[in-house]
Amino acid sequence: MKRINVVAKVTAIPARSMLDRLNPYHPGEQAPNTVKLSSNENPLGPSTAAQAAYHANAELLHRYPDGAAGALRLAIAEYHGMSPEQIIVGNGSDEIMTLIAAAYINPGETVVTAAETFSQYRFATTLYDGVVQEYPVVNGQYDLENMIGAFTNGAHPKVVFLCNPNNPTGTFRTHDDIAAFIAQLPGDTLVVLDEAYAEYAYSPDFPRFKEILATYPNVIVLRTFSKIYGLAGLRVGYGMGQPELIHNLLCVKQPFNVGLAAQAAAAAALQDAPFRLRDIGMEYYPTQSNFLCINVGCPAADAVRILEKHGVSVRSLASFGLHEHIRVTIGRAADNRKVINGLRELRGKHGVRNQ
Numbered sequence: 001m002k003r004i005n006v007v008a009k010v011t012a013i014p015a016r017s018m019l020d021r022l023n024p025y026h027p028g029e030q031a032p033n034t035v036k037l038s039s040n041e042n043p044l045g046p047s048t049a050a051q052a053a054y055h056a057n058a059e060l061l062h063r064y065p066d067g068a069a070g071a072l073r074l075a076i077a078e079y080h081g082m083s084p085e086q087i088i089v090g091n092g093s094d095e096i097m098t099l100i101a102a103a104y105i106n107p108g109e110t111v112v113t114a115a116e117t118f119s120q121y122r123f124a125t126t127l128y129d130g131v132v133q134e135y136p137v138v139n140g141q142y143d144l145e146n147m148i149g150a151f152t153n154g155a156h157p158k159v160v161f162l163c164n165p166n167n168p169t170g171t172f173r174t175h176d177d178i179a180a181f182i183a184q185l186p187g188d189t190l191v192v193l194d195e196a197y198a199e200y201a202y203s204p205d206f207p208r209f210k211e212i213l214a215t216y217p218n219v220i221v222l223r224t225f226s227k228i229y230g231l232a233g234l235r236v237g238y239g240m241g242q243p244e245l246i247h248n249l250l251c252v253k254q255p256f257n258v259g260l261a262a263q264a265a266a267a268a269a270l271q272d273a274p275f276r277l278r279d280i281g282m283e284y285y286p287t288q289s290n291f292l293c294i295n296v297g298c299p300a301a302d303a304v305r306i307l308e309k310h311g312v313s314v315r316s317l318a319s320f321g322l323h324e325h326i327r328v329t330i331g332r333a334a335d336n337r338k339v340i341n342g343l344r345e346l347r348g349k350h351g352v353r354n355q
């Protein structure tokens with residue numbers, strides 16, 4: 001066959017104007033010969049039950065998956081004591097954020113969130129021409145007291161994204177704080193409570209999401225199989241809320257958004273007892289997640305470089321607006337020791353205040 005080289009050329013096709021505000025996502029990186037602690041993955045790997053279910057479905061891969069993810073939604077519903085109509089499954093909880101934007105954000109409508117938080121809230125909002133209003137975190141925590149100000153003077157934001165525990169700071173707001181905040185919002189503002197790290201939270205005053213869902217019909221809670229269940233590569237997350245909200249999200253999702261083996265493996269993982277990780281004795285924001293947000297007291301890039309020398313890749317938080325912070329996923333004990341050794345060297349070099 002004759003080979004034709006297609007040479008790169010600039011096209012004359014104008015892209016949508018919101019693309020001025022979007023760039024391809026940059027994930028946590030891994031330098032050669034380092035352990036990856038830069039993406040809040042589970043270092044213990046997937047459960048063996050999930051792996052077995054994944055393999056068992058290999059011979060069915062010529063079939064489309066169940067677009068309604070019936071068995072998985074039922075399994076999640078039973079696990080939480082809810083009904084399948086209150087559950088949507090997504091290609092990662094990332095997808096559900098985009099579905100929320102597709103279903104609820106009209107061009108020009110305002111979305112409220114923190115400044116230093118998970119980037120996909122901004123992404124989903126921008127994609128649908130919404131306007132993001134950001135509030136800086138205080139002591140690493142969502143500043144709910146200030147965020148309520150977005151609703152004064154006749155302003156009426158459409159959606160609020162709350163990341164709890166917050167990525168990248170690892171901090172959380174309590175049940176009472178979150179409930180009191182939602183109680184003040186208009187009933188036609190959608191609250192997205194992203195609890196990607198909830199299974200790691202051990203504090204007794206961590207929000208009781210079912211109570212919140214039962215009290216406030218305008219709330220969607222997001223969870224994921226990517227963290228405690230160790231299945232980030234599968235891409236399965238879920239949302240929980242009122243059947244009407246879930247129905248609207250189902251209307252805007254692609255027909256077969258979650259793969260066949262992924263649905264089976266996620267359902268199997270639910271039955272496996274989740275892992276809990278030990279944290280390490282260093283100063284950081286009190287975390288309710290599987291990662292630490294550490295103030296290194298020098299440009300984050302310097303810390304990243306030194307830790308790479310010690311064999312670990314961590315995430316600079318400069319792009320989150322935290323120029324002297326890094327985020328470290330809690331790894332295996334040996335990997336955590338590498339982090340501590342690297343931070344000790346950093347302290348020697350920069351006279352870092354915190355460690």
Ligand SMILES: Cc1ncc(COP(=O)(O)O)c(C=O)c1O
Nearest residue numbers: 092093094118167196224226237
């Ligand atoms: C707060 C938060 N929400 C959601 C996600 C994405 O989860 P998923 O892998 O299910 O898309 C992440 C991933 O890092 C996260 O930190």
